[in-house]
Amino acid sequence: xxxxxxxxxxxxxxxxxxxxxxxxxxxxxxxxxxxxxxxxxxxxxxxxxxxxxxxxxxxxxxxxxxxxxxxxxxxxxxxxxxxxxxxxxxxxx
Amino acid sequence: xxxxxxxxxxxxxxxxxxxxxxxxxxxxxxxxxxxxxxxxxxxxxxxxxxxxxxxxxxxxxxxxxxxxxxxxxxxxxxxxxxxxxxxxxxxxxxxxxxxxxxxxxxxxxxxxxxxxxxxxxxxxxxxxxxxxxxxxxxxxxxxxxxxxxxxxxxxxxxxxxxxxxxxxxxxxxxxxxxxxxxxxxxxxxxxxxxxxxxxxxxxxxxxxxxxxxxxxxxxxxxxxxxxxxxxxxxxxxxxxxxxxxxxxxxxxxxxxxxxxxxxxxxxxxxxxxxxxxxxxxxxxxxxxxxxxxxxxxxxxxxxxxxxxxxxxxxxxxxxxxxxxxxxxxxxxxxxxxxxxxxxxxxxxxxxxxxxxxxxxxxxxxxxxxxxxxxxxxxxxxxxxxxxxxxx
Numbered sequence: 001x002x003x004x005x006x007x008x009x010x011x012x013x014x015x016x017x018x019x020x021x022x023x024x025x026x027x028x029x030x031x032x033x034x035x036x037x038x039x040x041x042x043x044x045x046x047x048x049x050x051x052x053x054x055x056x057x058x059x060x061x062x063x064x065x066x067x068x069x070x071x072x073x074x075x076x077x078x079x080x081x082x083x084x085x086x087x088x089x090x091x092x093x
Numbered sequence: 094x095x096x097x098x099x100x101x102x103x104x105x106x107x108x109x110x111x112x113x114x115x116x117x118x119x120x121x122x123x124x125x126x127x128x129x130x131x132x133x134x135x136x137x138x139x140x141x142x143x144x145x146x147x148x149x150x151x152x153x154x155x156x157x158x159x160x161x162x163x164x165x166x167x168x169x170x171x172x173x174x175x176x177x178x179x180x181x182x183x184x185x186x187x188x189x190x191x192x193x194x195x196x197x198x199x200x201x202x203x204x205x206x207x208x209x210x211x212x213x214x215x216x217x218x219x220x221x222x223x224x225x226x227x228x229x230x231x232x233x234x235x236x237x238x239x240x241x242x243x244x245x246x247x248x249x250x251x252x253x254x255x256x257x258x259x260x261x262x263x264x265x266x267x268x269x270x271x272x273x274x275x276x277x278x279x280x281x282x283x284x285x286x287x288x289x290x291x292x293x294x295x296x297x298x299x300x301x302x303x304x305x306x307x308x309x310x311x312x313x314x315x316x317x318x319x320x321x322x323x324x325x326x327x328x329x330x331x332x333x334x335x336x337x338x339x340x341x342x343x344x345x346x347x348x349x350x351x352x353x354x355x356x357x358x359x360x361x362x363x364x365x366x367x368x369x370x371x372x373x374x375x376x377x378x379x380x381x382x383x384x385x386x387x388x389x390x391x392x393x394x395x396x397x398x399x400x401x402x403x404x405x406x407x408x409x410x411x412x413x414x415x416x417x418x419x420x421x422x423x424x425x426x427x428x429x430x431x432x433x434x435x436x437x438x439x440x441x442x443x444x445x446x447x448x449x450x451x452x453x454x455x456x457x458x459x460x461x462x463x464x465x466x467x468x469x470x471x472x473x474x475x476x477x478x479x480x481x482x483x484x
Contacts, residue, residue, distance in 0.1 A: 008312035008319075013253065014192040015313045016291055017300035 032075035035090040043087035050079035095273040102233045102265035103128030106198045109240035111136045112280035116167035119147035119158035123177040124210045125262040126200040152177035156184035163193035166289035172198035178216045188255045189224030194247035195255040202262040203449045211450020212262035218414035218423045226256040227391040229361040233270035236260040248287050249327035261363040322392050345394040347386040351401045354383025356465045360411035371458040399435045406469035407440045409461050413447045440468050446481035
């Protein structure tokens with residue numbers, strides 16, 4: 001929180017971001033509450049519906065399967081409700 | 094020799110746009126602005142310009158398309174009035190905060206209800222805090238001249254802000270005046286193609302319109318305010334260059350008779366002409382009346398107005414818009430504020446006049462002058478805010 005932020009004179013105009021992909025630095029996983037999604041890899045059929053539905057792109061494809069990138073997962077649980085074989089569950093960590 | 098042609102206010106704006114090498118026009122028709130885009134669409138149809146003309150389904154879409162086009166580096170124009178400007182309101186703020194140098198003709202018209210198509214400044218005053226440079230033309234010649242200068246001011250790298258050129262609905266938009274127009278090549282040399290600072294370019298990706306939370310948003314607003322206030326500097330350069338080209342000298346404030354004025358009238362737009370006519374006649378009888386016309390309303394020419402009025406004994410501020418429930422109407426508020434800031438104790442009477450296009454005659458303004466002379470003599474203000482000519 002004590003990070004020194006630039007003055008108005010030195011910021012690019014209009015809030016333009018000149019460097020692409022800067023949102024990667026913003027770890028929205030901090031927003032997640034006590035519940036975290038967990039994938040049961042044995043039940044998972046690799047249908048990729050969770051990967052499609054995740055509004056934050058926090059589900060990543062690894063090989064032919066998926067994993068959850070907790071740096072960006074806000075814990076909304078949409079993957080849990082969309083998984084047709086109930087391979088994802090919300091668990092209190 | 095300057096070419097003189099007869100054009101209405103709307104046609105003059107369209108003629109100026111034809112000469113300004115505009116890349117994109119996205120507009121939606123609304124009385125009394127319709128003729129601008131109608132006349133311009135004929136230029137497009139006839140192949141006299143290579144402008145991309147976008148017919149949109151609303152003013153909200155018109156301004157949105159303009160913002161998108163401007164971000165690609167295009168020179169962009171649109172025009173609207175009244176309800177149309179009100180519908181654009183949301184996007185006006187986005188245009189100025191994304192620093193899009195769009196030029197827009199606003200043909201001032203009353204806001205509903207009751208529905209009314211005639212001229213007053215309620216539309217622009219309703220959006221006066223939108224962060225645009227706001228210019229008011231007095232006559233058709235000025236509407237033409239300001240439109241050309243507006244692009245140069247807007248696109249200056251120190252400014253990068255959109256500009257509205259306001260002209261009074263019907264009084265200017267539909268009145269034919271003989272105006273001096275520039276040669277196409279002179280406008281082209283005055284206004285070379287836009288050189289954008291940042292553009293949307295797939296080979297050089299940038300992010301525009303990202304989120305800024307409480308820890309960043311405020312800084313961008315201060316940047317914007319600074320750019321608007323600072324735009325006077327660019328205007329000075331543009332005025333000199335335009336004078337050289339056209340022989341017509343513009344400024345942020347026009348004054349008449351202020352060297353020895355005891356009282357003065359301040360007004361925007363076409364009423365300034367009537368006010369000067371009245372002042373001239375009264376001055377022949379020895380009444381020392383001056384007239385101030387802020388050509389540029391935002392940023393507000395504080396320094397120039399204070400300098401011009403510091404010796405007067407009373408002021409009439411004429412507003413063609415009502416600020417419901419406020420201490421003064423918009424221009425009245427601004428004048429009262431700058432007098433307070435500069436420590437000038439000059440009595441002010443704020444007149445709201447001409448709403449819904451009600452005519453203001455020389456006799457009406459003469460009555461105002463007489464009231465202000467009385468205020469100057471007695472130092473007493475009976476009513477701070479008056480509604481001129483209302484039954």
